[in-house]
Amino acid sequence: MKRILPVLSLLFVLAPAVAAAATPSYSTGAVGSYMANCGVGPDLPAAVPEAANIRCWYSGGAGCGSTVANPFPLVTSWNDGDVWGSDFRDGIGTADTDSSGGSDLPAIYFYAGHGRCKNPPTATSRDFIIVCGNSRKTDVTDIGAFSRWGSASGGHLQFAFIDASCPMDLVSITNNWPQTFQGLHVATGHSGDQGHDTLDSASRGGQFAAYTSGNNALLPQLSVGDAWMAAGLIDVDPGVCAVVIAVGADAAEAVDRRDNERVTDGRGDPVSNWCAWRWVCS
Amino acid sequence: MSPRSLLCVVSMPLAVACASARAPQPPASDESVAAYDARNASLARELFGIRFDASARAESQANFSGIHSDDLLFSRRIDSRTYFVYDKRASQAGVEYGGGRDQLLQLATRLLQRAGVPASEIVQPRILQGGGRLGAIDPRTKAIVEVKSAEGRPLALVNRQIDGVPVFSSRLLLSASAEGRPAFMELHWPEIPKAAVAEARRLQRLVREGWKPPEQPGARVETVEAGIVHSPAATWVMDIVPVIRVVYASTSPQVGMKALLYYDRSGITVTPPREFPVTAAPCANAAKPREQKQQKP
Numbered sequence: 001m002k003r004i005l006p007v008l009s010l011l012f013v014l015a016p017a018v019a020a021a022a023t024p025s026y027s028t029g030a031v032g033s034y035m036a037n038c039g040v041g042p043d044l045p046a047a048v049p050e051a052a053n054i055r056c057w058y059s060g061g062a063g064c065g066s067t068v069a070n071p072f073p074l075v076t077s078w079n080d081g082d083v084w085g086s087d088f089r090d091g092i093g094t095a096d097t098d099s100s101g102g103s104d105l106p107a108i109y110f111y112a113g114h115g116r117c118k119n120p121p122t123a124t125s126r127d128f129i130i131v132c133g134n135s136r137k138t139d140v141t142d143i144g145a146f147s148r149w150g151s152a153s154g155g156h157l158q159f160a161f162i163d164a165s166c167p168m169d170l171v172s173i174t175n176n177w178p179q180t181f182q183g184l185h186v187a188t189g190h191s192g193d194q195g196h197d198t199l200d201s202a203s204r205g206g207q208f209a210a211y212t213s214g215n216n217a218l219l220p221q222l223s224v225g226d227a228w229m230a231a232g233l234i235d236v237d238p239g240v241c242a243v244v245i246a247v248g249a250d251a252a253e254a255v256d257r258r259d260n261e262r263v264t265d266g267r268g269d270p271v272s273n274w275c276a277w278r279w280v281c282s
Numbered sequence: 283m284s285p286r287s288l289l290c291v292v293s294m295p296l297a298v299a300c301a302s303a304r305a306p307q308p309p310a311s312d313e314s315v316a317a318y319d320a321r322n323a324s325l326a327r328e329l330f331g332i333r334f335d336a337s338a339r340a341e342s343q344a345n346f347s348g349i350h351s352d353d354l355l356f357s358r359r360i361d362s363r364t365y366f367v368y369d370k371r372a373s374q375a376g377v378e379y380g381g382g383r384d385q386l387l388q389l390a391t392r393l394l395q396r397a398g399v400p401a402s403e404i405v406q407p408r409i410l411q412g413g414g415r416l417g418a419i420d421p422r423t424k425a426i427v428e429v430k431s432a433e434g435r436p437l438a439l440v441n442r443q444i445d446g447v448p449v450f451s452s453r454l455l456l457s458a459s460a461e462g463r464p465a466f467m468e469l470h471w472p473e474i475p476k477a478a479v480a481e482a483r484r485l486q487r488l489v490r491e492g493w494k495p496p497e498q499p500g501a502r503v504e505t506v507e508a509g510i511v512h513s514p515a516a517t518w519v520m521d522i523v524p525v526i527r528v529v530y531a532s533t534s535p536q537v538g539m540k541a542l543l544y545y546d547r548s549g550i551t552v553t554p555p556r557e558f559p560v561t562a563a564p565c566a567n568a569a570k571p572r573e574q575k576q577q578k579p
Contacts, residue, residue, distance in 0.1 A: 041500015042541035052563035063562035074566040082572035117538035165538025174426035199542040203514045210516035218346040218357040220368030278414035278434040
């Protein structure tokens with residue numbers, strides 16, 4: 001099975017252009033268990049159910065008690081210690097395109113787990129993803145320094161959905177995010193501080209997936225930006241902002257992608273000349 | 283009847299329903315599919331000012347029912363006072379409601395009243411603060427070298443309480459077209475059983491009397507509040523649970539995202555409301571742990 005999984009994953013990856021038009025491939029990475037192996041807390045018991053809700057909206061199936069019109073191909077769905085920090089780093093070799101679970105393998109990657117809020121963030125603050133891998137130690141990824149997503153960095157990611165603590169602080173967004181767009185289309189996250197943080201929630205990701213998937217004719221299929229503005233403020237402290245960011249060859253394209261691009265649009269990869277972001281706060 | 287067996291999709295051109303939208307509603311005794319669809323068309327028009335053309339289709343799927351065309355959607359849940367409206371063209375136009383932000387709040391309140399929401403349950407109608415920016419990227423350094431404003435459309439949010447009991451999961455979220463009709467609306471305001479409200483009030487009393495939440499490793503208690511939680515708007519089931527809602531913050535400043543746990547009166551953890559009837563979501567991976575690999579930089 002270990003040998004088959006990478007091959008199956010590769011099949012999805014090798015045809016991103018075909019899959020992207022209607023059925024983007026996707027992965028979920030959810031980390032709820034931190035205390036037992038890494039000694040930091042709290043545990044986040046809703047992270048794994050949140051990822052499961054996303055998969056039900058994107059893929060459906062008997063396991064969800066529901067079907068969906070247009071199931072998205074699922075590449076990997078690791079939880080807890082099987083989500084690794086290297087999955088988010090564009091380092092030597094194939095870290096974030098690792099065939100067993102890199103975040104740059106599919107067209108869509110949803111991460112749920114810890115991040116780090118600053119108190120308060122400044123223009124030079126960094127944004128982080130914090131996992132607790134099988135190596136039994138906390139693994140921190142500095143997004144601005146090490147995450148590079150999309151075709152220009154040898155990957156495939158088009159949509160990065162980071163449901164963590166303050167991974168997209170507004171005051172420092174221009175220092176941390178533009179360089180991550182190497183073919184990436186749109187990314188979502190939160191801005192806040194230690195007193196204004198996201199709460200562990202099974203609903204936030206599930207509702208976001210419901211609004212982005214287009215898999216139920218009786219639910220609106222919103223753009224990534226609109227869906228995150230609608231769902232990103234579920235279960236957050238007052239003062240937390242849901243943030244979406246996109247790039248484009250010119251200003252109009254960047255704004256259009258930020259406001260209107262859907263995961264099923266099948267658009268080509270953008271050129272990063274302009275960057276547009278918007279936010280809404282609770 | 284299981285949700286899966288409810289998954290019978292009834293879809294039909296809306297010619298009948300559209301015709302009915304211009305005519306009086308069918309009598310309540312008429313339980314035909316056509317009459318049901320015509321009532322949906324009437325609801326869309328009367329509650330939210332939405333009119334469909336003949337290309338629209340009526341559809342029912344599990345606990346959802348509604349009408350949609352290429353650019354317009356009205357749907358509702360049959361197990362909850364929950365409505366969705368989406369005007370794709372108005373949403374993409376990005377033009378702010380000409381009536382201004384105060385009028386957007388008035389529209390929100392008006393829509394709630396039309397949907398049958400008691401005025402006493404409406405809490406904190408407000409425009410969510412937000413903004414937008416646009417920056418040119420230096421091709422060499424990848425730094426943003428110029429920033430200017432590029433706002434998004436304002437959103438109105440309304441929360442809920444019943445007799446002083448917060449209903450954490452209910453809300454109205456609304457943006458409006460330039461003409462003052464809903465561009466996007468999620469109105470999720472399910473009927474709450476009186477017994478649930480009564481239990482939530484008992485839980486409020488427990489909290490006032492000093493109820494102590496269970497400790498969580500690596501965390502400190504930040505807030506404790508009793509109220510009601512229920513399944514979100516876009517879900518296949520509707521769980522409604524009175525709970526004590528406890529937020530735990532990390533004891534380490536190096537780790538963020540707070541835990542959110544629900545408890546009953548005995549201090550036993552309550553499972554969060556479901557979205558799907560079962561939770562065996564599709565999984566791409568084998569049950570065995572991921573193969574350990576060499577640490578990458």
